[in-house]
Amino acid sequence: MNKISLLMAALLSSALLVACGKSEAPQAAAPAAPAAPASIVVGLDDHFPPMGFRDDKNEIVGFDIDLAKEVAKRLGMQVSFKPIDWSAKEAELNGKRIDVLWNGLTITEERKANILFTTPYLENHQIIVVTDKSPIKAKAELAGKIVGVQDGSSAVDAIQKDEKAAKSIKELKKFSDNVTALMDLSTGRLDAIVVDEVVGRYYIAKKPGEYRVLDENFGTEDYGVGTRKDDTALMGKLQKAMDDMKADGTAATISTRWFGKDIVKK
Numbered sequence: 694m695n696k697i698s699l700l701m702a703a704l705l706s707s708a709l710l711v712a713c714g715k716s717e718a719p720q721a722a723a724p725a726a727p728a729a730p731a732s733i734v735v736g737l738d739d740h741f742p743p744m745g746f747r748d749d750k751n752e753i754v755g756f757d758i759d760l761a762k763e764v765a766k767r768l769g770m771q772v773s774f775k776p777i778d779w780s781a782k783e784a785e786l787n788g789k790r791i792d793v794l795w796n797g798l799t800i801t802e803e804r805k806a807n808i809l810f811t812t813p814y815l816e817n818h819q820i821i822v823v824t825d826k827s828p829i830k831a832k833a834e835l836a837g838k839i840v841g842v843q844d845g846s847s848a849v850d851a852i853q854k855d856e857k858a859a860k861s862i863k864e865l866k867k868f869s870d871n872v873t874a875l876m877d878l879s880t881g882r883l884d885a886i887v888v889d890e891v892v893g894r895y896y897i898a899k900k901p902g903e904y905r906v907l908d909e910n911f912g913t914e915d916y917g918v919g920t921r922k923d924d925t926a927l928m929g930k931l932q933k934a935m936d937d938m939k940a941d942g943t944a945a946t947i948s949t950r951w952f953g954k955d956i957v958k959k
Contacts, residue, residue, distance in 0.1 A: 730927065732771035735761050736791035738779040738843075740870035743895045743951045744797040745774070756891075756951040760814075761795050763943060764934040778869075780845025783807050786921055793931070794919040797889055799847035801914075809922050811932050813915030813958050814944070818890040819851040821907040822897070824878060829885060832909040836861035838884035841874035843867070848887040851911035858911075871896075879903065887911055891952075915958065 737745040737757070745755040753774045765772035777785045782798075785791050787807065799817070800810050823829045829838070835858060842848040844867035853859050866883065868874040871892055877883045886893075890910075897904045918935070920928050938944040945955040 733792040735772060735774050735793045735795045736777045736782060736785050737774055737796035739776040740872050741796055741892060744891060757795050759947045763938060764931060767934045768930050797916055798919050799914045800917040801850060808919040809928050810917035810919050811935055813917050814935060815916040816958050817914050817916055819848050819887050819911035820890045820893050821885055821887055821910060822893050822904050823885045825902055825905045832858055835885060837863045839864045839866055841866045841868055841877060841883040841886040843871050844869060847914055852887055855911060
């Protein structure tokens with residue numbers, strides 16, 4: 694083979710090598726949904742017994758706390774509990790300072806815009822509590838009175854939805870927690886408070902003869918567990934664990950421990 698032939702063969706071989714080395718650039722994969730985390734931080738109001746509160750040893754305990762611990766155990770997750778300003782709960786959640794809201798969180802249409810909820814696990818009412826010696830017997834008698842509520846709670850929304858009652862109330866006084874509101878009720882600085890039934894009846898049971906619950910209330914509502922809207926993987930795991938606990942009786946056992954009976958919504 695002469696020099697020209699050798700040169701041509703070399704060039705052809707190089708061209709073939711280059712051609713064989715080329716490949717189509719891989720297409721970018723569609724972004725995957727966020728995976729469920731290995732640990733979660735639960736945000737709560739630690740003055741909300743019996744759902745979540747501090748006991749005599751300053752440890753956070755409660756019905757929702759026990760539910761969350763059992764769910765985390767079943768999912769193989771670590772769970773920690775972070776007290777937050779309940780009126781800023783959505784900012785805490787969407788700012789990723791917590792992963793879950795689990796503390797008597799009422800499901801509302803307004804909250805659904807920013808929070809992904811489980812199905813309801815507990816039914817609640819917004820009850821009206823007065824002192825035992827109060828002359829108030831009915832909701833209409835709140836007209837011209839000072840009524841206390843927890844700031845950022847669903848009690849505020851429940852009262853505002855009842856336009857007639859809301860307009861008749863002299864002042865709707867907001868507190869950081871229900872404990873302080875009850876103290877002001879006892880000392881006469883309030884005429885009544887509107888509070889979640891599970892919380893109100895828990896306190897009333899501790900001080901028999903001091904408070905009274907009116908027959909009328911500000912409506913029925915459901916509690917759910919909330920995550921960020923895009924945390925669908927975490928929500929799916931939470932929902933399945935909750936469903937399993939309802940089915941196998943674990944949720945009923947936890948409920949009986951705190952309320953004396955099974956009040957879990959199936």
